[in-house]
Amino acid sequence: MRWMRFEIDGNISYGIVDGDAVKAVDGNPFEGYQETGKRHAISDVKLLIPVVPKTFYAAGLNYVAHVEEQARLHGREINLPKKADVGYRANNALIAHGETIILPKDVTEKVEYEAELVVVIGKKAKNITEAEALDYVLGYTIGNDLSERSWQKEDRTLWRAKNTDTFSPMGPWIDTDAKLKDMETIVSVNGEEKIRFETNKMLYSVEHYMSTISRYIEIQPGDVLWMGTEGDSPNLKHGDVVEIEITGIGTLSNPIVKKN
DSSP states (O other): OEEEEEEETTEEEEEEEETTEEEEEEEETTTEEEEEEEEEEGGGSEEOOSOOOSSEEEEOSOSHHHHHHHHHHHTOOOOOOSSOOEEEOOGGGEEOTTOOEEEOTTOOSOEEOOEEEEEEEOSOBSSOOHHHHGGGEEEEEEEEOOEEHHHHHHOTTOTTTTTSTTOEEEEEEEESSOOGGGOEEEEEETTEEEEEEETTOOSSOHHHHHHHHHTTSOBOTTOEEEOOOOSOOOOOOTTOEEEEEETTTEEEEEEEEEOO
8 A cells, every 4th residue: 555645725635546546535544544535646636745754763874885985985994883873854854756855055066865765653662672663664655865965074963964954855655565675776866877775785674773762762653764875876966856766665756956
């Protein structure tokens, strides 16, 4: 099943994707729902981010090639993380599939994509084991953790390098049937493939992160956990279009515009 969050005629609703249409529901996938009998062409609705998270968690360096690239970028020795590091992002940065990433006029040339699997939590979870973790997952969507690398080096908290408005595209929907073991991530810029990697080939798994977080924080329905990225990115610029496909889920696409 694929859950879409959309707007039509000024009304925001969840719906179930059915081919090139969406079936509207009363309620939502977290608290319960009923189908309304209304059906809309996807081309006739405004696609929204698939969930507004209560808490926006982000995995730290979680793929080997990305750890190597970040070490090179910052002039450090390569040192693989010895534990799962949990960070946070800001909801103000979230935008939907198809919406425009706006680069502030003072960004440097060091703007990069980070193609990430996004885990959408379906149930409250506290002190769960790794074996139990996936039972608390509603499904998966796709994220692009846009990063201004010069700011990332300057700002200890990453407050603008990662959280500037529009820097976190997420979507297009939540897929409840996608399987971690089957996923591959493919990133293209302006139609040219830049990287592909096994999505689930992480240093620390989805299950490990969820179990770790839940020991200290009760994870809530609608929370999201972005799982990190692999490799490096070309410098992005005004006019580029970034497409991130994760097999079994779909494709997240966003154009880039730089302010004058």
